[in-house]
Amino acid sequence: MSESEGTSSSRRKALKALIALGAAAWAAAVLVPGVSYLLHPLKRRAGDTGRWKRVAKLREVPGASGMPVAVPVIGEQVDAWTRAPAQRLGTIWLRKKSDTEVIALQAECPHLGCSIQLDAEHRRFACPCHESFFDLEGRCTAGPSPRGMDPLATRVRDGQVEVDFKRFRTQTRNRTSLG
Amino acid sequence: MKLIEWLDSRTGVRKLMTRALEEEIQGGARWAYVFGSGLAVVFLTQLVTGLMLMATYTPSVHDAWSSVFYIQHRVTSGWFIRGMHHYGAQAMMVVMGMHLLQVTIYGAYKKPREVQWWLGLALMGATVGLAITGYLLPWDQKGYWATTVATNIAGSTPAIGAQVREVVVGGAQYGQSTLTRLYAAHVGALPGLIGILLLLHVLLYRRHGPTAPAGANLAIKQAYYPWQIVRDVSFAVFVLLVVALVTINVGAPLDAPADPSVQYPPRPEWYFLWLYQALNLVPGNLESLVTLGIPALVGGFLFALPFIDRKPTNRLRDRLGIITPVLLGACAIVGLTAMSLNADAHDAKFQAQRRDADSRAARAVQLARNGIPPEGPLLMLANDPLTGGRDTFSDKCTSCHVMNGHGRRRAPEHTGFASREWLLNFLRNPRGERFFAHTRIDGMRSQARLGEPALEAVTEFLFAEGREPQDPPVNAALVARGSHVFETKCMECHVYRGEGDYLAEGGPNLTGYASRTWIARQIATPAAASQYGELNTMPAFADQLSEAQIRTIAAYLRLQRFE
Numbered sequence: 001m002s003e004s005e006g007t008s009s010s011r012r013k014a015l016k017a018l019i020a021l022g023a024a025a026w027a028a029a030v031l032v033p034g035v036s037y038l039l040h041p042l043k044r045r046a047g048d049t050g051r052w053k054r055v056a057k058l059r060e061v062p063g064a065s066g067m068p069v070a071v072p073v074i075g076e077q078v079d080a081w082t083r084a085p086a087q088r089l090g091t092i093w094l095r096k097k098s099d100t101e102v103i104a105l106q107a108e109c110p111h112l113g114c115s116i117q118l119d120a121e122h123r124r125f126a127c128p129c130h131e132s133f134f135d136l137e138g139r140c141t142a143g144p145s146p147r148g149m150d151p152l153a154t155r156v157r158d159g160q161v162e163v164d165f166k167r168f169r170t171q172t173r174n175r176t177s178l179g
Numbered sequence: 180m181k182l183i184e185w186l187d188s189r190t191g192v193r194k195l196m197t198r199a200l201e202e203e204i205q206g207g208a209r210w211a212y213v214f215g216s217g218l219a220v221v222f223l224t225q226l227v228t229g230l231m232l233m234a235t236y237t238p239s240v241h242d243a244w245s246s247v248f249y250i251q252h253r254v255t256s257g258w259f260i261r262g263m264h265h266y267g268a269q270a271m272m273v274v275m276g277m278h279l280l281q282v283t284i285y286g287a288y289k290k291p292r293e294v295q296w297w298l299g300l301a302l303m304g305a306t307v308g309l310a311i312t313g314y315l316l317p318w319d320q321k322g323y324w325a326t327t328v329a330t331n332i333a334g335s336t337p338a339i340g341a342q343v344r345e346v347v348v349g350g351a352q353y354g355q356s357t358l359t360r361l362y363a364a365h366v367g368a369l370p371g372l373i374g375i376l377l378l379l380h381v382l383l384y385r386r387h388g389p390t391a392p393a394g395a396n397l398a399i400k401q402a403y404y405p406w407q408i409v410r411d412v413s414f415a416v417f418v419l420l421v422v423a424l425v426t427i428n429v430g431a432p433l434d435a436p437a438d439p440s441v442q443y444p445p446r447p448e449w450y451f452l453w454l455y456q457a458l459n460l461v462p463g464n465l466e467s468l469v470t471l472g473i474p475a476l477v478g479g480f481l482f483a484l485p486f487i488d489r490k491p492t493n494r495l496r497d498r499l500g501i502i503t504p505v506l507l508g509a510c511a512i513v514g515l516t517a518m519s520l521n522a523d524a525h526d527a528k529f530q531a532q533r534r535d536a537d538s539r540a541a542r543a544v545q546l547a548r549n550g551i552p553p554e555g556p557l558l559m560l561a562n563d564p565l566t567g568g569r570d571t572f573s574d575k576c577t578s579c580h581v582m583n584g585h586g587r588r589r590a591p592e593h594t595g596f597a598s599r600e601w602l603l604n605f606l607r608n609p610r611g612e613r614f615f616a617h618t619r620i621d622g623m624r625s626q627a628r629l630g631e632p633a634l635e636a637v638t639e640f641l642f643a644e645g646r647e648p649q650d651p652p653v654n655a656a657l658v659a660r661g662s663h664v665f666e667t668k669c670m671e672c673h674v675y676r677g678e679g680d681y682l683a684e685g686g687p688n689l690t691g692y693a694s695r696t697w698i699a700r701q702i703a704t705p706a707a708a709s710q711y712g713e714l715n716t717m718p719a720f721a722d723q724l725s726e727a728q729i730r731t732i733a734a735y736l737r738l739q740r741f742e
Contacts, residue, residue, distance in 0.1 A: 012405060015409040016404075016405050018409050019408055019409050019412050022413065022415065025419075026224070029263075029419055029423055030228065033256035033260055034227065034228075034231050036255045037254055037259075037260050038234065039255070040255040078550055080235075081242075081245040081246060081253070081547065081550070082245070082551055083550020083552065084553045
């Protein structure tokens, strides 16, 4: 036993520094990978290309003077480790702009993401959560929504309406597509 | 340091810390005392890494393997967190053994430390419980089969065995209940129990202090901080460094997804191999003496140790009767482990099965990278030509078709089926050993009289029939020449694109020969007019196999063309 109470205080200090170093090493070995592990969702993955989804037959979409219809968007979904075919990805509102063009609006409210409903009586859209109102073109007419309903690109192939389905960040004036 | 002043005035934390840190060790700080605190640090690391794994892991039989795959191969640093947890668990077993040996040799179980000793034994039991339950959670082959064996051992308990097993398993069959129950034990019950036991164990340790070896100068007194703590921290960092190095250089293993229908050579984790080996050394009717008797004997002996060894001295020389069996036991564990490893290393059958299991695991990971179907990884493997296709083929087809050296030769060999080499040799000698020798199909003669260049051209023509867009290109000029030869020489008996069989010999339709569609038709309805008709002796598998299975075998067989 070489150390004793009387050992010089510099030795004591060195030992204390060593202990602090050891504790720091533990923290670094566990917490650094741990934080990067937990922050994994922030890593942007390359967006899927070819997100065009068939949603309806052109002849079943109401005309420009009619009321929009809600249709589900069905497609492949990659969720963590699962790749699932034919999942319900979301809902969109469809209405014809002309005989060959279709307007598609995301049903997700740009305010806080509730599902926007049709208020047919007043010929407008209404969000059931916080009373945002939109006209049939999707422009915000009243309420807390920071922007109008999010339009989605559409095209018609072989009599089928296809939509470039995307979801957008809520709460922002500008539209930012999510992944 | 105002904040500390404030905190101290409200909590008295400083006095508490001072009491904990300045406490003196009689006989001075020692390296021999580092194992307990080392265990505590590793346990803390297990808690942190375990909680992180819980943020991804999913205890469902359809998702458990997939979520572990995801942690290991997808999430940032997931492989490191999981590796630290996996090898940290093994480090706990090793350090626990060292701790046990040290306190036994030092006689630390003696009066007044009996309760502390028993708490330690209970902690040991709970830690073993963590090891056993954690092993199952990935729901891979290794964990699945090891747990099957472990729960069946629990089932051999006299009188209540069957009930014990059913309670642990959550029913008669392994399945979702097993996984959820053992998960709850692993992440909730056992860590909670360990937390409580550890607290009591440490409180008593602080009350009694460590047991100095006989002859130590008790007049020497050193404060825990920094004299003992610097040793504790050094040891803990060393252990974690080893764990990190093994994680980085080896990585935590993940076997193929649990599949009760696949041949697998189960082994327990290496720290239980000694018990496994002991089991192999006794005749079958004495089995439960080993599986339950040895743990009960060791546990009972350790529990009773404070009563057996009551002499006040802890001098080794006076306690040989106690220390010798402990050391012999330790040697036996090391020896049996070595025997078991050695036996497996020289067991060709085990090695072959292990290689199969490894390649299956590698294939599963490779497939999972493209996403796993919602039905789980087993369906993913079942639909994979190289896994499910091969499995069904060796199950259903090798009783007549040779494949890669396995199987009986009662019909054409399928190694390299419809490859250029296979086709050419077939044309040279259709009734050869490798082809129709053992069948009733005798109508086709050797085509050697056409000459090698013509045979090569027909080979290329037939080879092109099974080609798919992603395949390497074929020799178009050769195909054209082959097509010409085929039209003039082969269509007297064979049908091609709706024409042919001019002599009404009924040879098989060679349109799309050896394509997946053609092979699937052959498997489903070999006696159809488009196949071998009346000469066919192969069973029709349309009723025995599902369409998906037939499709998967067809895809597997089509891949043989590239062998």
